[in-house]
Amino acid sequence: MNSLIPSFDPQGLPAPVGLLLALKVFGFWLHLVFMGLWFAGFPVGLLLQLRQDTAPLGARLLKTMPVWIAFGVNAGVVPLLFLQVLYPGLFYTSSILQAWWWFAVIPLVMMAYYGTYLYALHGLKEDPRPWTRWVGWGSALLFLFLGVMFASTLTLTVHPEAWVDFAGNMKGGAFQGTWLYGSFEVVERYLMVFALGLLSVAAFFVVDTRWLAPSGDRAVRARPVVLGLVLAGSLVFLLASLPYLVRVRPYLPPVWHGVIGGLMVLTFAFGAVYAFLGSSNVAVGFVLFQLLNLLANAVARQVVQHHELIRYVDLTSVPVRFQFSPLLLFGGTLLVGLLAVFWMLKVYIRASRGL
């Protein structure tokens, strides 16, 4: 089986493995923060629109959805970039084997994204046209479907032993790319990300009603919704992660089981307490724990991936051709870019308050 894994790129690694892994994890965390808001948030927002008392909450989430998608897609580039740097042979091959599905991500994201704008512009009016509902649900379902493609391709990336199963989809030695890899692990990973998304949506409602667009009425209405979301998110995560954690037990040090479980319990507890008390301190705790929860999951996923793949690609044996100045270019641009973003956000916050 190992003979099918492409040899590593002759350029070698452009930086030490630890740095590349850290940047990959950071990017994945950033992506998770935004992605949950549309992946789980879109259907949640549409469902909330069905009831009069929760409709304003759903409307706020859906109105801001284009922004979350823009930043989520942008942040998604980072982990994929570093995945290609670290595991090019495994990732490219897996995507080629199911190429049409992977390629379809682009037009489908575009359709879903434009659908989001259409819904945000026309579906949130007082008396929206019926077609807007179709557009909204169409976009939400497309995003849910797109998650399957990511879960499938990234799971296949860590299971090169499954590549030979695609032999029946070949023509003249090339792959037709019409088969999609499926396994219980794909389902587990899909559901875990969805569950984390539900918790992120709950955190969004807390942030939005308390700080972004403070409203006592919406804050009160948000509390039962937050409770429902943390209950559903924690339950789905529990159900999906238990078999997954059993499966990856050899790869994940016990301490990480504790970290993941502990943070999930804390996130749930703070979310539930917030739903009953509505206190600011608890709100801050809930949001912070959710961010840490996402970070812990991103790190744990990297730990598992690293150990799953070490029998196929030993990154420590890949030559490193590190040049410091390009890293400095990136770091310097990042610093200046963050300062620019900070200034703009300051301007927008002031502008949004109409001062």
Added chain:
Amino acid sequence: MNYPLWYVPLLGAPMLIPVVALIHVVVSHFAVGGGILIWVGVREAQHRGDEEFLHFLRNFVRFFLYVTVVFGAITGVGIWWTIGLSSPETTSALIHTFVFGWATEWVTFVVELVSVMGLYYFWDRMKPGEREGVAFLYALSAWLSLVIITGVTAFMASPGHWVQTRNFWDGFLNPTFLPGVLVRTGGSLMITTLWAVFYLSWAGTEEDRNRILQWFSRWAALGALLVLVGGYAWTRAVPVYIQERLAERPTVFLVSVLLVGITFLLALGLWMSRTLREAATVPAVALTLLLVGFAGQMAGEFVRESFRKPYTIAHVLYSTSVYASDLAAWQEEGSLQRGRWIRWAAERVTGGNIENLEDADPEVRAAVGEILFTYHCSVCHTRRGYLAILPRIRELDREDIADVAANPPDYHPAMPPFAGTEEEAGLIADYLVKLGGNR
């Protein structure tokens, strides 16, 4: 040939790259040129107190965002997606060489997003100085994004000293980098003007159209000049083999020069003649002009892409995904031995015996030949679709076909050397004879 291939009927997987890339460039250049002109426009309008122009720019930003942030951003990611599927070896080489260049470009894109979203959502609520500042940040970050991407794409045509040094900066600041930046900056200004003509054909008052179009057209004229200067410099900076190919087949190149020239004259005309401005904003005319602009830009990209063959990275990596430095080994050992996916696929059709194919059943030889054709030839040729192989071999007998397969550059300069043995070229001939019914 390190990777498996994706079979795309009639077109071939690599042809999906220009399809996605050409769609992307007309929007991404609008994202850059639009950014520059929105900033300059905001600055001028605010200094003059020109509320009408500001009102136009405010609405134009909305149109701009719907086109660039959604379509431009997703097709940009789409190019990356497509090259990874169609040409993973080249993609991997670019990513491993320029990873921190890509990462830097990502930062500029974050700034682009934050600024354009601000212009979209808070235009009316920002102070004039803030609006100008945000517009400037958008323009700068979008242009820097162009500069970084140009460094990478220009590298593919002219890696320069990088071939010896493997130094990031030698690759990035390659001989065609500066000409590329000039051409792309100019192209951005030109295409933005045509997008503005298109937008004005259904938005704004008649006076708006006249005045604003006149304002845009001078920028298009400047853009055309930049393209002409940069384009000329590019032809002098590319490797000799590309210069020779341009001289041998000048049609496409001349067409793109002609289109730029026409745009330059059109821009001058729009600047000077009100009648022409009124005519240009008739919807059908505006759409036609925009499509001509697309054609010009696509012709330029086509020149850049197609004249690079037989390499994807000049003098480094052949379009068959074989490193030039490894070619001799491939020819010595054979692709059935070195190509892991070729070997695996061939073992499936031969029952595991890929050593002695000379005496194998003709059907088996043809089946192995088909696999070899796929990996060696289908980067450019399909069987019956784009650049179909069948019409090209119709008049040839088996020996001729085997000779073409074994010595491709002798027959066409865009074809890379065969990365296999003579026996493997014979197997390809067996397959093509069977496919075409030749002698």
